Amino acid sequence: MSTRTRRPALADSVRLSGGGVEILDRRVYPFERRWVHCATSEDVAVAIEQMVTQSSGPLFATxxxxxxxxxxxRNEPPGRAAERLRASGRRLVATRPTNNHIRDAVQAILAATVDGPLPEASGDELVEAVTAAGAEHDAAYWARSAALGRHAAALLDDGAKVLTHCWADAYLIxxxxxxxxxxxxxxxxxxxxxxxxxxxxxTAATLVEMGYRPTVITDGMVAAAMADGLADVALTAADRVTMDGHVVNKVGTLGVALAARAFDLPFYALVQAPDPLAPVIGDVVIEHRDGDEVLHVLGTRSAAEGTTGYYPAFDATPPGLVTRIVxxxxxxRPEHVSQHFVEESS
Incomplete structure (x- = not known):
């Protein structure tokens, strides 16, 4: 096990500069270290939609x-500048509707600027304020993730074999x-x-970078891996958690939870907080992407011509299959996750 303290490459995958935003292309990582240049906010929105970045990445891109x-x-009068900023925020929120990271980042920036203390800001004042609010939101996200990580690590026994699904990004790190x-x-x-x-x-590349030698399995091997003793615990992120304890995450998470229940293994889901705007699962929009995406692997078609694909990008795991929401x-416990906010206000 490594004791290195430098964070892995994917923890620094969005870079803001005077000329725009550079986003590390996660579609080709780790085989290529390719950065996608975004000169405008619309370029950023398109990059998020096209999966240049995923998981925590869209928050930092936003x-x-x-x-x-x-x-x-910058050159607009105050009222017009504020409306342009809000419009850009709406465009970014619309890119990926299931995870609430983007929505929360936009709301935080607007609340700290044109919807809060600076309704008449424009020009350099607006740029400076938005930049500062964005940096503050990013730093707070990492701090909250660190707190989450300490609680999650406390649930893992020394020597535990941990099965992951998809890429939990800052939460896993x-x-x-x-x-x-x-x-x-x-x-x-x-x-x-x-x-x-x-x-x-x-996930595997980041774990290697952090000093581990993970085992990779196909999505359909989860139950077999558990039956063979390859896992003691299932640990995934959550793109959103409802106030009644439903866990919404990358499609396939429900299957992991079902297998964990069958083999009496704990299933832990990681999220900074449940979403107070989603009391029940019906309040969450499950993104459906172009079915053609499942007919290809890394740009190469893998299904016969004449076939069609179906791609709900996320699924919902009911509270009864979840051991703890961290x-x-x-x-x-999932039925008590709303107590997160009781603790917060106490």
Whole structure:
């Protein structure tokens, strides 16, 4: 197990500069270290839609994209500048409707600027304020992820074999860092995660970077891997958690939870907080992407001509299949996850 403290490459995958935003292309990582240049906020929105970045990446892309939007509105009068910023925010929120990271980032930036103390800001004042609000949101996200990681690591026994699904990004990095600080030895099994293979490329590559030698399995091997004793616990991120404890995450997560229940293994889901705007699962929009995406693997068609694809990008795991939902404030039974906010206000 590595004791290195430098964060892995994917923890720094969005870079804001004077000339725009550079986003590390997760569609080809780790085989290529290719950066996609975004000169405008619209370029950022398109990059998010096209899966250049995923998981936590769209949050950081959004805060940077809002800075570009402020720059684009620099020469507008105050009222018009504010509306342009709000319009750019709406465009970014519409890119990926299931995960609430983008929505929350846009709301935080607007609340700190034109919808809050600076309704008449324009020009350099607006750019400076939006840039600062974005940086503050990014830093807070990492701090909350670190807190979440400490709570998650506390649930993992020394020597535990951890099965992951898809790419949990900052949550996984923080959990691994906390486990290392506690001196815990862990092993990892990663589902490859169709159709973009984020588990095989992003999760596994990051774990290797952090000093591990993970085992990669196909999505259909989860139950067999558990039956063969390759996993002691299932650990996934959540793109959103409802106030009644439903876990919405990358499609296939429900299958992992079902297999874990069949083999009496704990299933833990990681999210900074449940979404107060989603009391029940019907309040969450499940994104459906072009079915053609599942007919290809890394740009090469894998299904016969004449076939069609079906691609709900996320699924919902009901509370009864979830052992604990881990937030920045602790580990909650799913039926009690709303207590996260009770703890917050106490």
């Amino acid at each position: 805060t940077a994209g809002m800075t570009l939007a402020a720059r684009e509105a 923080a959990t691994v860092e906390a486990a290392q600080e506690a001196g815990k030895r862990l092993e990892f099994v990663c589902t490859e995660t169709r159709p973009y293979l984020q588990g095989a490329r992003l 937030t920045e404030r602790g580990a909650f």
